[in-house]
Amino acid sequence: MEQIIWTEKLKTGIVQIDDQHQSIIILINKLIEIEFNHILEKIETDAILTELIEYSINHFKEEERLMQEIEYPLLEEHQGEHYIFKYKIAMFCKSASDSNKTITQEMLLFLKNWFINHITNSDMKINTHLQSHPKN
Numbered sequence: 001m002e003q004i005i006w007t008e009k010l011k012t013g014i015v016q017i018d019d020q021h022q023s024i025i026i027l028i029n030k031l032i033e034i035e036f037n038h039i040l041e042k043i044e045t046d047a048i049l050t051e052l053i054e055y056s057i058n059h060f061k062e063e064e065r066l067m068q069e070i071e072y073p074l075l076e077e078h079q080g081e082h083y084i085f086k087y088k089i090a091m092f093c094k095s096a097s098d099s100n101k102t103i104t105q106e107m108l109l110f111l112k113n114w115f116i117n118h119i120t121n122s123d124m125k126i127n128t129h130l131q132s133h134p135k136n
């Protein structure tokens, strides 16, 4: 599986959010590398996956706080997408651990596609709103 390449297309223009997305992508890429090369023990892979999930949940909270602050009209819809992510990743973790694994191909594909789609389709719109409704 190809790693995610950070490009301008993934840039929302909100520095704090972009920095966090880059950290998330680094962690996803680490997992893709592990899966590809079988280089780490389960316990270390577990630690990276846990870090990724915890970091993502905090990132979602910060994004939601920002959307509240700027009275973003699509907040609820956006929050719903974050919620679905949390639910789905929990399902992937459960089915991986049922087969005594930490990560699976399907999980990595989900992580990769979800973040790319969510960033380009939903996170991007936050800055579009900010630009058209500048703060006084």
Ligand SMILES: [Fe+2]
Pocket: 017, 021, 059, 063, 119, 123
């Ligand atoms: Fe985000």
Ligand SMILES: [Fe+2]
Pocket: 060, 063, 078, 082, 118, 122, 123
């Ligand atoms: Fe988001």
